[in-house]
Amino acid sequence: MVDTHCHLDLCEPPAAELIERAEAAGVTRLATVGTGPDSIERSLAAAGEHERVVAIVGRHPNFAAGFVDADARLIERAAADPAVRAIGETGLDYYRDGAPRADQRRAFEAQIELAAELSLPLVVHTREAEEDTFALLAALADGITIVLHCFSAPDRLEQCVERGYMCSFAGNVTYPKALELQDAARRVPDELLLVETDSPYLAPQPVRGKRNEPANVRHTAARVAELRGTSYEQLDALVERNAARVFRW
Numbered sequence: 001m002v003d004t005h006c007h008l009d010l011c012e013p014p015a016a017e018l019i020e021r022a023e024a025a026g027v028t029r030l031a032t033v034g035t036g037p038d039s040i041e042r043s044l045a046a047a048g049e050h051e052r053v054v055a056i057v058g059r060h061p062n063f064a065a066g067f068v069d070a071d072a073r074l075i076e077r078a079a080a081d082p083a084v085r086a087i088g089e090t091g092l093d094y095y096r097d098g099a100p101r102a103d104q105r106r107a108f109e110a111q112i113e114l115a116a117e118l119s120l121p122l123v124v125h126t127r128e129a130e131e132d133t134f135a136l137l138a139a140l141a142d143g144i145t146i147v148l149h150c151f152s153a154p155d156r157l158e159q160c161v162e163r164g165y166m167c168s169f170a171g172n173v174t175y176p177k178a179l180e181l182q183d184a185a186r187r188v189p190d191e192l193l194l195v196e197t198d199s200p201y202l203a204p205q206p207v208r209g210k211r212n213e214p215a216n217v218r219h220t221a222a223r224v225a226e227l228r229g230t231s232y233e234q235l236d237a238l239v240e241r242n243a244a245r246v247f248r249w
Helices: 015-024 037-049 069-079 101-118 130-140 154-163 179-187 214-228 232-247
Strands: 002-006 029-034 053-057 084-093 122-127 146-148 166-169 193-195
Touching: 002 193, 002 214, 002 232, 015 029, 015 037, 015 214, 029 037, 029 084, 037 053, 037 069, 053 069, 069 084, 069 101, 084 101, 084 130, 084 232, 101 122, 101 130, 122 130, 130 154, 154 179, 166 179, 179 214, 193 214, 193 232, 214 232
Parallel strands: 002 029, 029 053, 053 084, 084 122, 122 146, 146 166, 166 193
Antiparallel strands: none
C-alpha cells in the first residue's frame, strides 16, 4: 500500500521512525506535503534522506495570506528537485478562513499555472468552498492531473468522474456516520481511486482519537476495499498502480 498524502514534518515521532513503522505495515511509498516555505524545506529533506519518500510542495490556503509572485517562484524552485512529484496542497478553505479569500484565490491560481508549466499534478484542498474550487479548476486547470486530497465532495462525484479528477480518500471515510463519503468511495471508478492518511490528522476508525501516521493507511484501505467488495490485495494493487501513474514513481 502507499500513502499518497501525509505531513511528516507535523507528525510525531521523527520521520525516520514513522517511515520505519510504515514499511513494517506494508507501506511501500509515501508522499509528504510541504505547505509553506519551512514545511517545504522539511519535506524535501525527508525525501532526500529516505528512498521511499517523495515530496509535494505548495502553499496551503490557510497559509496564503499575502501571497505574492515571489512565493510562487519559491515553490517553482523547490519543484525543480527530482523528489517533487506534485504541486500543492493548494485550493480554498472557507471553513477556517485562515487567510483572506482573495489571497487564497491568488495563491490557488498561481499554483494551477505552475502545475501546468511544470507538467506536474495538482493536489487540491477544498473545504466548504467547493463551488469556487470547482469553478476555478474548470476554468484554469484543463490538461492538469487533479488530485482531490481528503475527498470531501461526494455530491460532486459525477462531475469529478467526468473531469477525470483523482479522488483520494482519508481516514474519515472509515467513520460510521460518513455514509455519503462511503458511497462515493464505493462508486468512484477504479482508475480515479487513491487513499491517504493526511497524517497527523484524521486517524481512521480503528485508531480514532490518536495522532495519525502513514502506517495507518492500511486501515483506510481495508475499509475502502470492504466498501467496494474487493480484497485488500486487489485494492492495494489498484491504488499502487494509480499512484505510480499520477506521481511517476
